[in-house]
Amino acid sequence: MSRIQYHHCPLCGSADISRQLTATDYTVSKETFDIWECGACTGRFTQDIPALHDIGRYYQSAEYISHTETREGLVNRMYHSVRKITMRSKENWVKTASGVKTGKLLDIGSGTGAFIAHMKKLGWDVTGLEPDAGARKNALDLHKIETRSIEDLFQLEPAQFDCITMWHVLEHVHDLHGYLDRIHQLLKPGGALLIAVPNYTSTDARIYGRFWAAYDVPRHLYHFSPRSMDLLTHRHGFRIAARHPMVFDAFYVSLLSEKYRSGKDSLVKGGLNGFRSYWKAWRHVEKCSSIVYECKIAE
Template sequence: MFTPIHHYHCPACNSDKVEYALTAKDHTVSKDNFDIWHCNQCSIRFTQDVPGIDQIGPYYQSANYISHSNTKKGFINQLYHLVRNYTLGSKARLINKHSGKSTGRLLDIGAGVGAFAATMKLKGWHTTALEPDASARAEAKKEYGIDLLMPDILYSFEPHSFDVITLWHVLEHVHDLQGYWKIFNHILPVGGKLLIAVPNYTSGDAEHYGSIWAAYDVPRHLYHFSPASMAHLAGMHGFTVVATQPMWFDSFYVSMLSEQYQHGATRYLSAFWQGLKSNLAAISNPNKCSSVIYILQKN
């Protein structure tokens, strides 16, 4: 058992205009149910009664948790690796475009097994990468020969230490949400870029699957972002959203997992159709995509 964290105010904007939204199941590890609440002020959602940072570790202990294990077991995970090999290059190009630099000082928070950090090192960026999970750090050393640091070092960086900070599907896992945003502001110079990729609960696939939507991923996902909530949170901490970028592949990946959770087996045709519908709705508005990359600039 653990001591749950219960929020009476919104963890993002501190409003007391919060209410129950839905209940989601942890399909990956515990099979336990967790309530998700909604903030009527900033529109963020958050998982209620989650384990604290010192107690949540067991909920990540699964051979199927790909960002830590790097597993290629099963079709969905094989597909994940194929897509990742493509997206690593697109992320690097996105950083070069929005930072205006071909090299610089980059901090990658929540590096997983280190694939992105290794890519940026090869492209000449001075890359520092942080990862709390010991097995993921070991995999990064084995696979890429890079040393990932514990996230605690984040609190000791000097002002203006980095040109770019990246969090690829990480911010939704961070217990110290406000503290991290203060650090982002502290260690970036004015004009420095912050790239945050998170699932979008206002997407078409999220609407279709409801509480079964795999990207709720309770209790590992502590927060569930909308574009409006990200812009609100950024503004509170001295950042402006200057661009958004859709993550087109995520709708298919999340739909496949959602189908698996819903039916006990992946219905690939149905998953493809739901992912495609979600993406078609997002063509004219990237903020409707299953996952969104927010490019933020320090004011």
């Protein structure tokens, strides 16, 4: 298996990098991976990640909800119970950021297609790109919506989308800079990019350390801080116009993290830690477990 070892930060290129912790892949392989941090941009990254053509097997799990829609286990049942609420939030963010009630939407990493199916019902002209063939089949079976291969990202006509969304996708992308450059080309003037990513500087990340579920090695190649997102998006011609908290992620991630730490589901401990993180994020978005970055093309 081919591995990628970084000698410079994959986010900003600095050589000021150092190992911070070791995390475990609890979902598939039970292997451990080191996580390093950049002293320049404060971004983190997983070291010795599988190369693009080798990482597919780390997604082959019935528990990987974005591909399978599983409802097995307490955490996945909670995810489904709040999805209608989060879907409405996503809908509002898209409309506000793009400035249009209906338009053309590109969702990168569309999984089983629930979000684009929702937006299509609202009148949006939607395109979904998804690398996993099984997830694309599930999108067709579950939502009667046809999504396209991720390779089509570089075949689309430029300057055609009012909004492009990446809901917990950017942390998975090997070609990080190539994707962001391409997204810049695909947006209409005045269009918006919405990026949701976990925040390793959040309260729940501090509580759980190496057991923090949102490290999700090796599928999560990068681990973002607010500062690293500012610098990364600016490098690719964007400015961050707003930040929005994904408040329910604190509970979802804390419940899963507690399971990793203790070996069993704990609604009480995980819920309490989720509430602590939620409370901090209510007053300080930069402490949220996951943040949605609303990006506009810089003038």
